[in-house]
Amino acid sequence: MTRAAREIDRILARGYLGGPTHDAILAKVMTTTTGAAGRAGWRLQRARIFLGATAAMAAAAAAAVFVFPSKQSFTARGADTGALAGAVQLACRSGDGQTCPVGDTLMFMVNSAMASGYFGAYAEPADPRATPGERIWYFPSASRAAPPFVAAGTGMIVLPRGIKIGAEHRPGPYRVTVWLSRRPVQRAEVDTAGPETILGRSTMRLVVTE
Numbered sequence: 001m002t003r004a005a006r007e008i009d010r011i012l013a014r015g016y017l018g019g020p021t022h023d024a025i026l027a028k029v030m031t032t033t034t035g036a037a038g039r040a041g042w043r044l045q046r047a048r049i050f051l052g053a054t055a056a057m058a059a060a061a062a063a064a065v066f067v068f069p070s071k072q073s074f075t076a077r078g079a080d081t082g083a084l085a086g087a088v089q090l091a092c093r094s095g096d097g098q099t100c101p102v103g104d105t106l107m108f109m110v111n112s113a114m115a116s117g118y119f120g121a122y123a124e125p126a127d128p129r130a131t132p133g134e135r136i137w138y139f140p141s142a143s144r145a146a147p148p149f150v151a152a153g154t155g156m157i158v159l160p161r162g163i164k165i166g167a168e169h170r171p172g173p174y175r176v177t178v179w180l181s182r183r184p185v186q187r188a189e190v191d192t193a194g195p196e197t198i199l200g201r202s203t204m205r206l207v208v209t210e
Helices: 003-013 019-050 054-066
Strands: 088-092 099-101 105-111 117-125 136-139 156-158 172-181 198-209
Touching: 088 099, 088 172, 088 198, 105 117
Parallel strands: 099 198
Antiparallel strands: 088 105, 105 156, 117 136, 117 172, 172 198
16 A cells, blocks of 8 residues: 555544554554464455455354353463463554654454453553553543444454554553453453453553653
8 A cells, every 4th residue: 555545544544443454453463463364364354354244244243242251361461461462463564563752543453253342441551660550542432432342253354443642652662451341441440340340351561662
């Protein structure tokens, strides 16, 4: 995609990922993180989309009400820790992995075959000199918009809502905490909500650069 095409896609998306950008990010994730099996799942997902399998999508949405992620602990990958380690990944829109320059867009990927539910996330500075408890909230947002919902599926998806790395992110390392829940949770209850609400959590490393 040319630079002009990417810009048009960004404008038309109005803060969400446009179709071409969404596809490009997911294709790159499939190539770099999941190998041949992931690429096969991606091709299957595209085929289902283009065939307009509305019945299958409706069934998946209905199943998401009753089917929840397994309680097993997933294998940690890299700096990921927690019950969702390996099921949730983050990357910069520019494709630089877990390093994001200010002004870029942070994207989240979820393996819907491993985890489903309402998605939440916040970042905390990992610098020991930072103020304890300082958080940058991603989901739920300040606008109180409904958090993204991940329906139970068959493979990796990219959340359509990314996070612009703005001035609130000082350059340096961050711990990004993510979770999936049975219902949307408020910021004040994230730390105290139990397993009856929070299906799983994970912590990942993010580095913000100038």
